[in-house]
Amino acid sequence: MKIILCGFGVVAQSLVKLFESRKDELYAKYGLKPRLIAVFDSKGSAVDQSGLKFNKLVEIKKKYGTVKNYSKENNAMTGFEILKNFDADVLIETTASNYKDAEPGMTHITTAMKKGMHVISVNKGPLALAFPSLMELATYNQVMFKFSGTVGGGTPILDYAKNSLSGEKITSFAGILNGTTNYILSNMATGLSFEEALKDAKDKGYVEADESLDLDGLDAAAKLVILANWIMGMKVTMPDIKCTGIRKVTIEDIKKAEKNNSVLKLVASCDNELVVSPKEIPKEDPLGVNGTLNAIAFTSEHSGTQTIIGKGAGGTETASSILRDLLDIRQEIAKK
Numbered sequence: 001m002k003i004i005l006c007g008f009g010v011v012a013q014s015l016v017k018l019f020e021s022r023k024d025e026l027y028a029k030y031g032l033k034p035r036l037i038a039v040f041d042s043k044g045s046a047v048d049q050s051g052l053k054f055n056k057l058v059e060i061k062k063k064y065g066t067v068k069n070y071s072k073e074n075n076a077m078t079g080f081e082i083l084k085n086f087d088a089d090v091l092i093e094t095t096a097s098n099y100k101d102a103e104p105g106m107t108h109i110t111t112a113m114k115k116g117m118h119v120i121s122v123n124k125g126p127l128a129l130a131f132p133s134l135m136e137l138a139t140y141n142q143v144m145f146k147f148s149g150t151v152g153g154g155t156p157i158l159d160y161a162k163n164s165l166s167g168e169k170i171t172s173f174a175g176i177l178n179g180t181t182n183y184i185l186s187n188m189a190t191g192l193s194f195e196e197a198l199k200d201a202k203d204k205g206y207v208e209a210d211e212s213l214d215l216d217g218l219d220a221a222a223k224l225v226i227l228a229n230w231i232m233g234m235k236v237t238m239p240d241i242k243c244t245g246i247r248k249v250t251i252e253d254i255k256k257a258e259k260n261n262s263v264l265k266l267v268a269s270c271d272n273e274l275v276v277s278p279k280e281i282p283k284e285d286p287l288g289v290n291g292t293l294n295a296i297a298f299t300s301e302h303s304g305t306q307t308i309i310g311k312g313a314g315g316t317e318t319a320s321s322i323l324r325d326l327l328d329i330r331q332e333i334a335k336k
Protein backbone atom coordinates (compact mmCIF):
# COMPACT_ATOMS: atom_id res chain seq x y z
CA MET A 1 0.00 0.00 0.00
CA LYS A 2 1.56 3.29 -1.16
CA ILE A 3 1.52 6.00 1.49
CA ILE A 4 2.37 9.71 1.63
CA LEU A 5 2.99 10.99 5.15
CA CYS A 6 2.46 14.68 5.85
CA GLY A 7 4.46 15.88 8.85
CA PHE A 8 7.13 14.00 10.76
CA GLY A 9 6.61 14.92 14.41
CA VAL A 10 6.25 12.62 17.41
CA VAL A 11 3.14 10.80 16.14
CA ALA A 12 4.47 10.24 12.61
CA GLN A 13 7.82 9.01 13.90
CA SER A 14 6.02 6.61 16.26
CA LEU A 15 4.01 5.34 13.29
CA VAL A 16 7.12 4.67 11.22
CA LYS A 17 8.66 2.85 14.20
CA LEU A 18 5.46 0.75 14.46
CA PHE A 19 5.69 -0.06 10.73
CA GLU A 20 9.25 -1.27 11.27
CA SER A 21 8.75 -3.23 14.49
CA ARG A 22 5.54 -4.92 13.33
CA LYS A 23 6.47 -5.34 9.67
CA ASP A 24 6.30 -9.16 9.55
CA GLU A 25 3.15 -9.39 11.65
CA LEU A 26 1.32 -6.73 9.63
CA TYR A 27 1.97 -8.65 6.47
CA ALA A 28 1.34 -12.14 7.83
CA LYS A 29 -1.82 -11.26 9.75
CA TYR A 30 -3.40 -8.52 7.66
CA GLY A 31 -1.62 -8.61 4.30
CA LEU A 32 -0.54 -5.02 4.91
CA LYS A 33 2.75 -3.93 3.43
CA PRO A 34 3.09 -0.20 3.98
CA ARG A 35 5.26 1.44 1.31
CA LEU A 36 6.02 4.97 2.39
CA ILE A 37 6.92 6.87 -0.76
CA ALA A 38 7.19 10.42 0.59
CA VAL A 39 7.36 12.31 3.85
CA PHE A 40 8.15 15.90 4.74
CA ASP A 41 8.68 18.10 7.77
CA SER A 42 8.99 21.86 8.19
CA LYS A 43 12.56 21.85 6.81
CA GLY A 44 12.41 19.49 3.85
CA SER A 45 11.27 16.23 2.32
CA ALA A 46 12.30 12.65 1.57
CA VAL A 47 10.96 10.80 -1.47
CA ASP A 48 11.57 7.31 -2.79
CA GLN A 49 8.96 5.68 -4.99
CA SER A 50 10.29 2.23 -4.18
CA GLY A 51 9.74 2.88 -0.46
CA LEU A 52 11.64 4.88 2.15
CA LYS A 53 13.53 2.86 4.73
CA PHE A 54 11.78 3.26 8.09
CA ASN A 55 14.87 2.95 10.29
CA LYS A 56 16.93 5.29 8.14
CA LEU A 57 14.17 7.93 8.23
CA VAL A 58 14.00 7.87 12.02
CA GLU A 59 17.81 7.98 12.33
CA ILE A 60 18.14 10.90 9.90
CA LYS A 61 15.43 12.84 11.70
CA LYS A 62 17.12 12.25 15.04
CA LYS A 63 20.55 13.26 13.73
CA TYR A 64 19.65 16.33 11.65
CA GLY A 65 16.24 17.35 13.02
CA THR A 66 14.77 16.95 9.51
CA VAL A 67 14.17 14.28 6.88
CA LYS A 68 15.77 16.57 4.26
CA ASN A 69 19.13 14.79 4.61
CA TYR A 70 17.67 11.38 3.64
CA SER A 71 18.57 11.93 0.00
CA LYS A 72 19.83 14.71 -2.25
CA GLU A 73 16.90 14.28 -4.64
CA ASN A 74 13.45 15.75 -4.08
CA ASN A 75 14.48 16.96 -0.64
CA ALA A 76 12.89 20.41 -0.67
CA MET A 77 9.31 19.67 -1.68
CA THR A 78 6.25 21.01 0.13
CA GLY A 79 3.35 18.73 1.00
CA PHE A 80 1.29 20.25 -1.80
CA GLU A 81 4.06 19.62 -4.35
CA ILE A 82 4.45 16.03 -3.19
CA LEU A 83 0.72 15.39 -3.41
CA LYS A 84 0.49 17.01 -6.84
CA ASN A 85 3.47 15.12 -8.27
CA PHE A 86 3.18 11.64 -6.78
CA ASP A 87 0.37 9.12 -6.57
CA ALA A 88 -0.34 6.99 -3.52
CA ASP A 89 -3.20 4.96 -2.09
CA VAL A 90 -3.37 6.79 1.22
CA LEU A 91 -2.44 10.18 2.64
CA ILE A 92 -1.67 10.22 6.36
CA GLU A 93 -2.01 13.82 7.58
CA THR A 94 -0.19 14.58 10.85
CA THR A 95 0.76 18.26 10.59
CA ALA A 96 -0.15 20.53 13.53
CA SER A 97 -3.79 21.45 14.14
CA ASN A 98 -4.56 25.06 13.30
CA TYR A 99 -7.99 26.49 14.07
CA LYS A 100 -7.60 29.74 12.12
CA ASP A 101 -7.57 28.44 8.54
CA ALA A 102 -6.69 24.74 9.09
CA GLU A 103 -3.68 25.04 6.80
CA PRO A 104 -1.56 23.35 5.59
CA GLY A 105 -3.59 20.25 6.52
CA MET A 106 -6.69 21.39 4.66
CA THR A 107 -4.81 21.72 1.35
CA HIS A 108 -3.15 18.33 1.85
CA ILE A 109 -6.46 16.59 2.53
CA THR A 110 -8.47 18.22 -0.26
CA THR A 111 -5.67 17.74 -2.82
CA ALA A 112 -5.36 14.06 -1.91
CA MET A 113 -9.12 13.44 -2.03
CA LYS A 114 -9.45 15.14 -5.41
CA LYS A 115 -6.72 12.79 -6.69
CA GLY A 116 -8.68 9.78 -5.44
CA MET A 117 -6.49 9.02 -2.43
CA HIS A 118 -7.94 7.72 0.83
CA VAL A 119 -7.15 9.98 3.77
CA ILE A 120 -6.28 9.37 7.42
CA SER A 121 -6.00 12.52 9.53
CA VAL A 122 -4.90 12.99 13.13
CA ASN A 123 -4.83 16.71 12.42
CA LYS A 124 -8.01 18.13 13.96
CA GLY A 125 -7.93 21.57 12.30
CA PRO A 126 -9.52 20.67 8.94
CA LEU A 127 -12.24 18.58 10.63
CA ALA A 128 -13.02 21.26 13.21
CA LEU A 129 -13.44 23.96 10.57
CA ALA A 130 -14.96 22.00 7.70
CA PHE A 131 -16.18 18.55 8.78
CA PRO A 132 -19.39 18.55 6.68
CA SER A 133 -17.71 19.69 3.47
CA LEU A 134 -14.77 17.30 3.87
CA MET A 135 -17.20 14.39 4.24
CA GLU A 136 -18.97 15.54 1.08
CA LEU A 137 -15.66 15.80 -0.78
CA ALA A 138 -14.70 12.29 0.32
CA THR A 139 -18.07 10.89 -0.82
CA TYR A 140 -17.92 12.78 -4.12
CA ASN A 141 -14.44 11.41 -4.86
CA GLN A 142 -15.36 7.94 -3.55
CA VAL A 143 -12.49 7.83 -1.07
CA MET A 144 -12.39 6.76 2.56
CA PHE A 145 -11.79 9.40 5.21
CA LYS A 146 -10.63 8.14 8.63
CA PHE A 147 -9.74 10.12 11.74
CA SER A 148 -9.79 7.75 14.76
CA GLY A 149 -6.81 9.45 16.39
CA THR A 150 -8.38 12.91 16.51
CA VAL A 151 -10.45 12.10 19.61
CA GLY A 152 -8.96 10.16 22.52
CA GLY A 153 -5.56 9.42 20.93
CA GLY A 154 -5.28 5.63 21.03
CA THR A 155 -8.54 5.16 22.98
CA PRO A 156 -11.13 4.11 20.37
CA ILE A 157 -13.83 6.58 21.40
CA LEU A 158 -15.19 7.28 17.92
CA ASP A 159 -15.18 3.62 16.98
CA TYR A 160 -16.99 2.64 20.19
CA ALA A 161 -19.79 5.14 19.68
CA LYS A 162 -20.12 4.54 15.95
CA ASN A 163 -19.73 0.77 15.77
CA SER A 164 -20.08 -0.86 19.19
CA LEU A 165 -23.24 1.16 19.81
CA SER A 166 -24.59 0.78 16.29
CA GLY A 167 -28.37 0.44 16.24
CA GLU A 168 -28.55 2.43 19.46
CA LYS A 169 -29.63 6.04 19.59
CA ILE A 170 -27.08 8.06 21.53
CA THR A 171 -29.09 10.83 23.14
CA SER A 172 -26.27 12.79 24.77
CA PHE A 173 -22.65 12.58 25.79
CA ALA A 174 -20.19 14.40 28.03
CA GLY A 175 -16.45 14.04 28.08
CA ILE A 176 -13.13 15.15 29.41
CA LEU A 177 -11.33 15.35 26.10
CA ASN A 178 -8.24 17.43 26.85
CA GLY A 179 -5.55 15.78 28.95
CA THR A 180 -3.53 18.92 29.63
CA THR A 181 -6.34 20.90 31.25
CA ASN A 182 -7.37 17.81 33.18
CA TYR A 183 -3.82 17.52 34.54
CA ILE A 184 -3.86 21.19 35.56
CA LEU A 185 -7.28 21.00 37.24
CA SER A 186 -6.34 17.73 39.00
CA ASN A 187 -3.23 19.42 40.44
CA MET A 188 -5.20 22.51 41.46
CA ALA A 189 -7.44 20.17 43.46
CA THR A 190 -4.36 19.17 45.48
CA GLY A 191 -3.68 22.85 46.37
CA LEU A 192 -1.52 24.19 43.49
CA SER A 193 -2.41 27.59 42.02
CA PHE A 194 -3.32 27.83 38.33
CA GLU A 195 0.11 29.30 37.52
CA GLU A 196 1.96 26.56 39.46
CA ALA A 197 -0.10 23.79 37.87
CA LEU A 198 0.40 25.30 34.38
CA LYS A 199 4.16 25.51 34.90
CA ASP A 200 4.28 21.88 36.03
CA ALA A 201 2.27 20.80 32.96
CA LYS A 202 4.64 22.78 30.72
CA ASP A 203 7.70 21.24 32.41
CA LYS A 204 6.27 17.78 31.69
CA GLY A 205 5.81 18.69 28.01
CA TYR A 206 2.02 18.31 28.06
CA VAL A 207 1.02 21.81 26.95
CA GLU A 208 0.64 22.52 23.22
CA ALA A 209 3.19 24.94 21.65
CA ASP A 210 0.25 27.37 21.43
CA GLU A 211 -1.04 27.05 25.01
CA SER A 212 -4.33 28.67 24.04
CA LEU A 213 -5.38 25.47 22.25
CA ASP A 214 -5.47 23.68 25.60
CA LEU A 215 -6.24 26.48 28.08
CA ASP A 216 -9.00 28.21 26.12
CA GLY A 217 -10.75 24.95 25.29
CA LEU A 218 -10.10 24.98 21.52
CA ASP A 219 -8.69 21.44 21.46
CA ALA A 220 -11.70 20.12 23.41
CA ALA A 221 -14.06 22.12 21.18
CA ALA A 222 -12.47 20.65 18.03
CA LYS A 223 -12.99 17.14 19.41
CA LEU A 224 -16.59 18.02 20.28
CA VAL A 225 -17.17 19.16 16.67
CA ILE A 226 -15.82 15.83 15.38
CA LEU A 227 -17.99 13.81 17.80
CA ALA A 228 -21.12 15.87 17.06
CA ASN A 229 -20.75 15.38 13.31
CA TRP A 230 -19.65 11.76 13.28
CA ILE A 231 -21.69 10.35 16.13
CA MET A 232 -24.77 12.57 16.28
CA GLY A 233 -25.07 13.36 12.56
CA MET A 234 -24.99 17.11 13.17
CA LYS A 235 -23.48 19.46 10.61
CA VAL A 236 -21.50 21.79 12.83
CA THR A 237 -18.11 23.51 12.94
CA MET A 238 -16.09 25.40 15.59
CA PRO A 239 -18.27 28.56 15.71
CA ASP A 240 -21.21 26.37 16.80
CA ILE A 241 -19.50 25.50 20.10
CA LYS A 242 -20.02 27.62 23.20
CA CYS A 243 -16.49 27.50 24.52
CA THR A 244 -14.99 28.59 27.84
CA GLY A 245 -11.53 27.46 28.89
CA ILE A 246 -9.93 27.12 32.31
CA ARG A 247 -7.94 30.37 32.62
CA LYS A 248 -10.48 31.90 34.99
CA VAL A 249 -10.81 28.85 37.27
CA THR A 250 -9.80 29.82 40.81
CA ILE A 251 -8.87 27.82 43.89
CA GLU A 252 -12.22 29.01 45.31
CA ASP A 253 -14.07 27.32 42.42
CA ILE A 254 -12.16 24.11 43.14
CA LYS A 255 -12.98 24.34 46.87
CA LYS A 256 -16.64 24.98 46.11
CA ALA A 257 -16.75 21.80 44.03
CA GLU A 258 -15.05 19.89 46.86
CA LYS A 259 -17.74 21.12 49.28
CA ASN A 260 -20.38 19.75 46.90
CA ASN A 261 -18.57 16.39 46.95
CA SER A 262 -17.61 17.04 43.33
CA VAL A 263 -14.58 17.73 41.17
CA LEU A 264 -14.19 20.60 38.71
CA LYS A 265 -13.39 19.45 35.16
CA LEU A 266 -13.32 20.93 31.66
CA VAL A 267 -16.31 19.14 30.18
CA ALA A 268 -17.28 18.96 26.50
CA SER A 269 -20.95 18.11 26.27
CA CYS A 270 -23.58 17.47 23.66
CA ASP A 271 -27.10 17.67 24.99
CA ASN A 272 -29.44 20.42 23.87
CA GLU A 273 -26.41 22.45 22.86
CA LEU A 274 -22.71 21.96 22.26
CA VAL A 275 -20.68 23.33 25.17
CA VAL A 276 -17.10 23.24 26.44
CA SER A 277 -16.86 24.68 29.93
CA PRO A 278 -15.55 24.00 33.45
CA LYS A 279 -18.22 21.98 35.26
CA GLU A 280 -18.66 20.17 38.57
CA ILE A 281 -18.83 16.38 38.35
CA PRO A 282 -19.92 14.28 41.37
CA LYS A 283 -16.96 12.43 42.87
CA GLU A 284 -18.59 9.03 42.42
CA ASP A 285 -19.15 9.61 38.69
CA PRO A 286 -16.66 7.52 36.64
CA LEU A 287 -16.27 10.51 34.31
CA GLY A 288 -14.26 12.39 36.94
CA VAL A 289 -10.84 10.95 35.97
CA ASN A 290 -7.61 12.59 37.09
CA GLY A 291 -4.22 13.43 35.61
CA THR A 292 -3.89 13.47 31.82
CA LEU A 293 -6.60 10.83 31.32
CA ASN A 294 -9.55 11.36 29.00
CA ALA A 295 -13.05 9.98 29.66
CA ILE A 296 -16.36 10.15 27.86
CA ALA A 297 -19.82 9.01 28.91
CA PHE A 298 -22.31 8.14 26.17
CA THR A 299 -25.98 7.96 27.13
CA SER A 300 -28.14 5.89 24.80
CA GLU A 301 -31.86 5.32 24.56
CA HIS A 302 -31.83 1.65 25.59
CA SER A 303 -28.42 0.74 26.95
CA GLY A 304 -27.97 3.48 29.53
CA THR A 305 -24.75 5.36 30.15
CA GLN A 306 -21.32 3.90 29.45
CA THR A 307 -18.03 5.58 30.21
CA ILE A 308 -14.81 4.97 28.33
CA ILE A 309 -11.55 5.96 29.98
CA GLY A 310 -8.08 6.03 28.46
CA LYS A 311 -5.02 8.01 27.54
CA GLY A 312 -6.02 10.80 25.17
CA ALA A 313 -2.62 11.60 23.70
CA GLY A 314 0.88 10.23 23.19
CA GLY A 315 2.93 9.34 20.11
CA THR A 316 2.64 5.56 20.14
CA GLU A 317 -0.99 5.62 21.25
CA THR A 318 -2.04 7.98 18.47
CA ALA A 319 0.10 6.08 15.95
CA SER A 320 -1.79 2.91 16.91
CA SER A 321 -5.05 4.63 15.95
CA ILE A 322 -3.57 5.47 12.53
CA LEU A 323 -2.66 1.82 12.13
CA ARG A 324 -6.26 0.84 12.95
CA ASP A 325 -7.50 3.21 10.26
CA LEU A 326 -4.99 1.88 7.77
CA LEU A 327 -6.07 -1.70 8.43
CA ASP A 328 -9.72 -0.67 7.97
CA ILE A 329 -8.84 0.86 4.60
CA ARG A 330 -6.83 -2.22 3.65
CA GLN A 331 -9.78 -4.47 4.48
CA GLU A 332 -12.27 -2.30 2.58
CA ILE A 333 -10.03 -2.26 -0.49
CA ALA A 334 -9.60 -6.06 -0.27
CA LYS A 335 -13.41 -6.51 -0.33
CA LYS A 336 -13.69 -4.74 -3.70
Ligand code: HSE
Pocket residue numbers: 177178179180181206207208214219312313
Ligand atom coordinates in the same frame (compact mmCIF):
# COMPACT_ATOMS: atom_id res chain seq x y z
N1 HSE B 1 -3.30 18.86 23.82
C1 HSE B 1 -4.07 17.69 23.74
C2 HSE B 1 -4.44 17.21 25.12
C3 HSE B 1 -3.32 16.63 22.97
O1 HSE B 1 -3.87 17.74 26.10
O2 HSE B 1 -5.28 16.36 25.29
C4 HSE B 1 -4.18 15.59 22.33
O3 HSE B 1 -5.08 16.10 21.40
